[in-house]
Amino acid sequence: MQITPITPNQPYPMSQKTLGELRVRTSFNPSELDTVAELKQTGAKFINLINALPNPLQVGIAVGEFMRLKSLAMTAIEQGTSDAVKAATLRVEDYQ
Numbered sequence: 001m002q003i004t005p006i007t008p009n010q011p012y013p014m015s016q017k018t019l020g021e022l023r024v025r026t027s028f029n030p031s032e033l034d035t036v037a038e039l040k041q042t043g044a045k046f047i048n049l050i051n052a053l054p055n056p057l058q059v060g061i062a063v064g065e066f067m068r069l070k071s072l073a074m075t076a077i078e079q080g081t082s083d084a085v086k087a088a089t090l091r092v093e094d095y096q
Contacts, residue, residue, distance in 0.1 A: 019051050020044030023074065024081045035088045043081030047074050 017026070024043040029036045050073050056066035 018044065018048050020047030023047050023078045031089050033088060036085050039081060039084045039088060043077055043084075046077050050074050050077070 021027075021044045024040045024047070026037070026040045026044050029040070050070055053066075053070060056063045
């Protein structure tokens with residue numbers, strides 16, 4: 001089995017989506033709200049920006065710490081995007 005390396009911001013194999021689009025599931029918007037689409041696209045762009053940070057070997061920092069911080073940042077964006085979508089789709093009647 002051959003593994004194909006993936007470059008930042010390029011679509012993943014078998015998909016036409018970037019890592020950010022996959023992580024925040026930009027195509028899933030059953031409410032069809034423009035605000036939800038905008039939140040998800042913004043989250044996806046931010047994840048892609050973090051994913052494209054220079055290789056730590058090129059900038060001379062500890063690889064493990066670089067990967068840890070990068071992972072934490074992308075996870076926080078993913079969680080924040082999810083919470084923002086929840087806020088945008090909140091229905092008052094669900095809490096009565």
